[in-house]
Amino acid sequence: MPDTRSNTKRWLRHPHETALRMDSRPLFSLDESMTAPSPKDADIRPPAQRGAVFLDRDQTLNIDHGYTHLVDDFAWMPGAPDALSLFHRHGIACFIVTNQGGIGREIFTAAQMQAFNDHLVAQAGLAGGHIQDIAHCPHHPEAVSPAMRPPCGCRKPEPGLLLGLAAKWNIDLAASVMIGDRDSDLAAGRAAGCHAYMFDGTDLSGLARQVINRHFADSPGGDNA
Numbered sequence: 144m145p146d147t148r149s150n151t152k153r154w155l156r157h158p159h160e161t162a163l164r165m166d167s168r169p170l171f172s173l174d175e176s177m178t179a180p181s182p183k184d185a186d187i188r189p190p191a192q193r194g195a196v197f198l199d200r201d202q203t204l205n206i207d208h209g210y211t212h213l214v215d216d217f218a219w220m221p222g223a224p225d226a227l228s229l230f231h232r233h234g235i236a237c238f239i240v241t242n243q244g245g246i247g248r249e250i251f252t253a254a255q256m257q258a259f260n261d262h263l264v265a266q267a268g269l270a271g272g273h274i275q276d277i278a279h280c281p282h283h284p285e286a287v288s289p290a291m292r293p294p295c296g297c298r299k300p301e302p303g304l305l306l307g308l309a310a311k312w313n314i315d316l317a318a319s320v321m322i323g324d325r326d327s328d329l330a331a332g333r334a335a336g337c338h339a340y341m342f343d344g345t346d347l348s349g350l351a352r353q354v355i356n357r358h359f360a361d362s363p364g365g366d367n368a
């Protein structure tokens with residue numbers, strides 16, 4: 144079979160060597176590299192700390208039936224899919240921080256919670272959103288095992304879940320926002336140094352727009368209308 148590929152595409156012929164250019168031109172000239180910074184210059188610098196959005200799970204993203212853990216019980220709260228899509232289109236990383244004391248109470252297992260979370264993450268993707276990571280607290284004051292009872296540092300209103308994610312993902316907490324349906328969510332967010340917003344259950348996408356306008360106004364792209 145004759146090679147009909149043009150010269151300009153020759154350097155792409157090896158799938159595992161896409162960075163290998165077959166011609167001798169440099170990637171950029173010195174003159175080009177010394178001109179005023181362009182937006183692309185920022186892309187090759189080491190990633191700076193950025194703000195993120197921390198979301199409570201039950202009764203913020205999904206409807207809470209009380210110790211919700213069955214995939215069949217999954218249902219979005221009003222506006223949640225659009226909120227996740229909005230954050231993603233603006234390049235804002237979304238994390239879930241959730242108390243799952245039902246594990247400590249042995250109402251459900253960590254594996255059941257994981258299956259529910261996997262389903263939520265998949266549904267978020269179908270809605271155009273993206274959940275970067277999920278942190279949960281399995282402890283509960285009435286846990287079956289004393290070892291699963293607080294104090295633990297991670298059960299909201301403690302800030303441990305947010306602090307752990309911030310360390311793991313290099314998040315600027317002072318530029319971040321916590322959204323939840325309970326005072327304990329807001330307290331955890333504030334204790335971590337974040338802004339905090341109560342979701343009243345009516346429309347999470349409306350709240351997402353407010354948060355983006357107030358705290359992520361310089362974020363890229365997206366339809367902010």
Ligand SMILES: [Mg+2]
Pocket residue numbers: 199200201202203323324325
């Ligand atoms: Mg909640």
Ligand SMILES: [Zn+2]
Pocket residue numbers: 280281282295296297298
């Ligand atoms: Zn805990």
